Amino acid sequence: MSDFDYDLFVIGGGSGGVRAARVAAGEYGAKVALAEEDRYGGTCVIRGCVPKKLMVFASGYAELVNEAQCFGWDIKPGTFDWHAFKTRLNTELDRLEGVYRKLLANSDVDTYDQRATIKDAHTVQLANGETRTAKHILLATGGRPVRPDVPNAQLGIVSDDIFHLESLPKSILIVGGGYIGCEFACILNGLGVEVTMYNRAAQILRGFDDEARGLIAESMTNAGVDIHCGTSIVEMALESEHEAGTMPSNSDAAMGATAEQSNELNNCDARAGTQGPIWVKASNGAEKVFDMVLFATGRAPNTDGMGLEEVGVSLGRRQEVEVDEYSQSGVPSIYAIGDVTDRVNLTPVAIREGMAFVQTVFGGNPTPVDHDLIPSAVFTQPEFGTVGLTEEQAAEQEPVEIYSASFRPMQTAFAEKNKRVMMKLIVSKETRVVLGCHIVAPNAGELIQLVGIAVKAGLTKEQFDATCAVHPTMSEELVTMRSPTRTA
Structure with a gap:
């Protein structure tokens, strides 16, 4: 027993x-x-x-x-x-x-x-x-999700709270340009909310392929998302308190809060949107009022x-x-x-x-976890699918060839929409193995799942090229790019 x-x-x-x-x-x-x-x-x-x-x-x-x-x-x-x-x-x-x-x-x-x-x-x-x-x-x-250490951070919501909102705000500030912030920026913009984004870094989606990041940022901006890079919040308060000059001077959310206070802050139930508009001061000196503030500043x-x-x-x-x-x-x-x-x-x-x-x-079969070449997707609009090394990571590792195509797909071109997609392969010069693939396009998540099999299998660029294209599709570019766009 x-x-x-x-x-x-x-x-x-x-x-x-x-x-x-x-x-x-x-x-x-x-x-x-x-x-x-x-x-x-x-x-x-x-x-x-x-x-x-x-x-x-x-x-x-x-x-x-x-x-x-x-x-x-x-x-x-x-x-x-x-x-x-x-x-x-x-x-x-x-x-x-x-x-x-x-x-x-x-x-x-x-x-x-x-x-x-x-x-x-x-x-x-x-x-x-x-x-x-x-x-x-x-x-x-x-x-x-966690809130940053800024005064009155408890006035903002986090990603967990989005699904419980009684109504959508007319305007929202999203703080953070990672995948969560970018996804909700696209979602809320598509639902008719006026979206502004503050991102501390010089570009959104830090850690992802630079060319893909640039195209997604451009697409988000063209769709109406107001992106401010190199910008963060330094102060926030209820608009009514700011105008009355009664802003709390010793908030649990203030800089230097104790670890216990910070934990309580990060676990609190968001009530943003119920107290009234929120006044925000940015690191660039700009001041603006939003109906709601969403912190997408990381997870713990x-x-x-x-x-x-x-x-x-x-x-x-x-x-x-x-x-x-x-x-x-x-x-x-x-x-x-x-x-x-x-x-x-x-x-x-x-x-x-x-x-x-x-x-x-329980199976008597010691099995290490394989974290290599995991495909993933970011559900921005358009979507972003990625597997393997970015161009920047690969170039630091070995000499590579970059095969990249950006174009207007048939469906949106016919509708006279200036929307572009991107298909990109990172190829080792020495082994010809495809080290990474990055797709910015509608349904990129579906596409990268399939490409992920080929990349995980270690297929070469020539094996990609030997695969007959499916025409007319966006993804046929993955097997028809014959000449490298550049080397690195």
């Missing part, structure tokens, strides 16, 4: 945690429990990928009406009903959460709808005061108050759980997967990490 209540206790009911729990129980017969303090499905299903992508779809229809008219359709623009959309959105999220719960139940996983923390290497402390023991503990607690691993360091689990600079290639922490019985490890923060990666963990611990 086991000395523990469970073979595995998973903390976190997101995609990675749920997959690990149900596979360990359903396929390997382990006795498994899972605790989740919020909704099952985690960031992706409840407050990330899924609702965001549905908003992307919703935001694209206004423009389709105009294009359809150019193709002979006698249809008129309508109005967007946020309440109707949000009602359907919540119904869908409820359905998906139910699916996750059912998957766990069908695998005989015990579930605890409450917060769980680590008491010792084999003991989990539940919020109700009870404890459970397990031979193995898996941390899959994910991450959370959910390790606060988990008791990890007390039991010997090492945390990194950003408070992420430090793990080895098998997702094992410094405490042999405690593993971690997903965003809480801050390796590659993508849902499919968390799922693969969960599967590798189960194979290692």
